[in-house]
Amino acid sequence: MLPTDPFSFGVSLPGGIPTRYDNHITRRLSSMPGQFADQPAYAAMLAQEDVLLYEVYEIVRPHVAGELLHGTSIVHPGQVGKEYFMTKGHFHAELETAEVYYCLQGAGMMVMETPEGEWSVQELRPGRVLYVPPRWAHRSVNTSHDQDLITLFVYPGHAGHDYGTIEQQGFRKLVVERDGRPQVVDNPGWRPPAARS
Amino acid sequence: MLPTDPFSFGVSLPGGIPTRYDNHITRRLSSMPGQFADQPAYAAMLAQEDVLLYEVYEIVRPHVAGELLHGTSIVHPGQVGKEYFMTKGHFHAELETAEVYYCLQGAGMMVMETPEGEWSVQELRPGRVLYVPPRWAHRSVNTSHDQDLITLFVYPGHAGHDYGTIEQQGFRKLVVERDGRPQVVDNPGWRPPAARS
Numbered sequence: 481m482l483p484t485d486p487f488s489f490g491v492s493l494p495g496g497i498p499t500r501y502d503n504h505i506t507r508r509l510s511s512m513p514g515q516f517a518d519q520p521a522y523a524a525m526l527a528q529e530d531v532l533l534y535e536v537y538e539i540v541r542p543h544v545a546g547e548l549l550h551g552t553s554i555v556h557p558g559q560v561g562k563e564y565f566m567t568k569g570h571f572h573a574e575l576e577t578a579e580v581y582y583c584l585q586g587a588g589m590m591v592m593e594t595p596e597g598e599w600s601v602q603e604l605r606p607g608r609v610l611y612v613p614p615r616w617a618h619r620s621v622n623t624s625h626d627q628d629l630i631t632l633f634v635y636p637g638h639a640g641h642d643y644g645t646i647e648q649q650g651f652r653k654l655v656v657e658r659d660g661r662p663q664v665v666d667n668p669g670w671r672p673p674a675a676r677s
Numbered sequence: 678m679l680p681t682d683p684f685s686f687g688v689s690l691p692g693g694i695p696t697r698y699d700n701h702i703t704r705r706l707s708s709m710p711g712q713f714a715d716q717p718a719y720a721a722m723l724a725q726e727d728v729l730l731y732e733v734y735e736i737v738r739p740h741v742a743g744e745l746l747h748g749t750s751i752v753h754p755g756q757v758g759k760e761y762f763m764t765k766g767h768f769h770a771e772l773e774t775a776e777v778y779y780c781l782q783g784a785g786m787m788v789m790e791t792p793e794g795e796w797s798v799q800e801l802r803p804g805r806v807l808y809v810p811p812r813w814a815h816r817s818v819n820t821s822h823d824q825d826l827i828t829l830f831v832y833p834g835h836a837g838h839d840y841g842t843i844e845q846q847g848f849r850k851l852v853v854e855r856d857g858r859p860q861v862v863d864n865p866g867w868r869p870p871a872a873r874s
Contacts, residue, residue: 488799488807545742546774546811577743602685610685634831
């Protein structure tokens with residue numbers, strides 16, 4: 481039974497674990513085959529250890545338009561080759577739904593794109609609010625060497641997730657380290673999106 | 678024209694002013710007649726100065742279900758008699774819509790109630806997330822003596838505001854100072870809600 485009464489919870493840092501949550505989702509290297517550009521580096525890393533890339537603590541609410549799903553996202557620091565650790569990234573299944581992020585800790589970037597192929601990359605750092613408008617797929621990337629990237633997220637209850645499209649086509653842009661700094665580059669493996677309504 | 682591309686902005690503290698916003702709303706003492714319990718104290722204060730009680734910086738988005746309206750709320754410290762400065766408080770016009778608050782600074786309480794007369798008061802302090810479920814009217818109260826209460830808020834684009842119901846009936850509970858501490862007490866002026874659908 482989901483609560484119908486108001487509730488509140490804390491998010492302690494540096495952990496980013498809410499004092500109250502319903503689901504704890506963990507994503508390891510093995511859950512993202514084909515998503516990192518440097519496939520030999522991916523295979524070599526996976527042969528050594530199935531590293532934890534990111535975690536999500538979810539507050540579950542009914543999946544209806546007036547509710548707001550929310551929680552914290554924690555992307556750990558690290559690289560696969562020159563590419564930073566990142567989330568799978570997804571479109572919302574109900575494409576016309578937005579998302580708000582508030583960055584609590586760390587340094588990173590949100591990589592975004594529409595089904596029509598427009599793209600945008602926005603910086604994430606503590607105290608910044610990011611608006612992902614309806615129609616924009618989004619992936620968070622941790623560009624720090626030593627700190628978790630921790631964000632608070634809020635999205636409409638009816639949004640749902642479409643991971644499949646990104647798994648197939650990737651994002652147009654990658655975030656890689658060059659000369660010790662994050663740089664946004666074209667993804668050579670990107671495939672043009674299939675026609676979407 | 679509202680942007681269709683992603684955007685991000687900072688919220689610097691202690692001001693709470695976003696580096697980007699569409700509307701700046703200010704509410705002074707004169708905009709809340711009949712809302713504070715101690716009416717002689719209210720009249721005396723207003724005769725001296727029409728004090729600024731709170732401010733809202735709004736990011737405007739289309740008023741449809743998939744969008745998320747958001748911004749910052751800044752309640753200044755102060756009291757009318759023994760009652761702390763607070764926002765007008767409201768139901769959402771579309772009653773079945775929620776709201777998420779994240780407290781950035783200060784100390785306060787969110788006073789909430791349903792049309793059926795259930796009530797809840799939750800503490801606001803930095804690092805705490807508050808979920809206001811659908812159907813719950815909400816008012817934020819600054820219980821600090823010297824600090825602004827600053828929150829980040831997110832609610833569905835189709836929520837709308839119903840201020841009239843609270844202006845007529847008030848909230849069931851007041852937050853007043855007793856022995857130097859905030860205390861939640863019954864509102865002697867509260868009127869039972871009219872039947873609502």
